[in-house]
């Protein structure tokens with residue numbers, strides 16, 4: 001099989017109503033992606049996720065530097081292709097960020113082709129581990145711009161829908177307000193619901209130490225991204241001092257960066273995101289690394305779960321997957337949660353194929 005054509009796209013799917021966390025305002029979810037065509041008729045779909053900014057630079061990278069290298073290559077040689085692109089012309093200017101997100105889109109499309117050509121959903125093509133579904137936790141009721149009233153209504157609804165885990169955003173200008181919201185949510189969802197909070201890097205080490213200790217009493221399953229993601233030492237101090245496990249990974253771009261976090265004891269739940277670590281090829285290596293330290297994997301869903309549901313279903317150390325349903329309706333086989341569990345995909349491929357009419361509706365490039 002040979003790659004015959006590479007075509008990029010940017011879709012902006014509206015988020016209604018717009019949401020905020022401590023550092024982002026999101027009105028649309030951006031899919032910067034690629035369709036890779038082959039001489040045998042298989043078409044692979046891959047994408048990375050953005051807050052609808054910077055996607056043009058991601059597809060520029062694919063068009064200018066990756067696509068010319070792909071034509072004529074066999075998609076089944078995905079690891080060789082990954083090395084060629086990773087250590088090619090973009091290496092000088094980007095070993096993380098845009099370059100890795102562009103490579104993620106390409107790599108995911110290649111795995112989509114391989115699974116389709118093997119007539120298996122990706123999770124079975126990779127070697128299945130969870131045959132009865134994947135535990136889901138819901139992030140979509142806990143945004144920072146929600147009023148306390150809406151926050152409590154949404155988390156209560158989520159639990160009533162059958163979810164056994166919820167996550168809310170913190171990182172208000174005054175941490176006292178975070179404290180009151182966390183306290184009220186714990187009361188609303190009861191003692192048995194798994195409850196996580198996400199700081200989105202808003203705190204410094206002193207704030208995190210002080211408020212992390214005050215919030216321990218609410219039985220938090222994890223404290224997510226308390227600090228700047230480059231501050232491994234700060235996260236290690238928190239992991240040592242707090243009785244709440246530290247979770248992060250959505251801004252960690254390579255297996256080397258994860259190695260340093262893991263080796264220094266600075267990460268206790270690994271949220272490796274396939275759209276950030278240059279695709280499935282590198283995600284699987286990070287998963288192996290985490291497994292060797294018995295660190296559970298709970299991916300951040302830059303893909304909104306379409307691809308990660310396959311990876312979690314194929315990985316023994318992956319225990320749970322985030323759920324945010326913003327873009328699911330554009331896909332041929334949308335990620336679906338019933339009774340708090342992702343229903344495993346059945347169609348061949350990586351669940352990345354987009355219904356054609358949404359290219360008309362949401363395409364901006």
Ligand SMILES: [Mg+2]
Pocket residue numbers: 198200224225250300
């Ligand atoms: Mg997060």
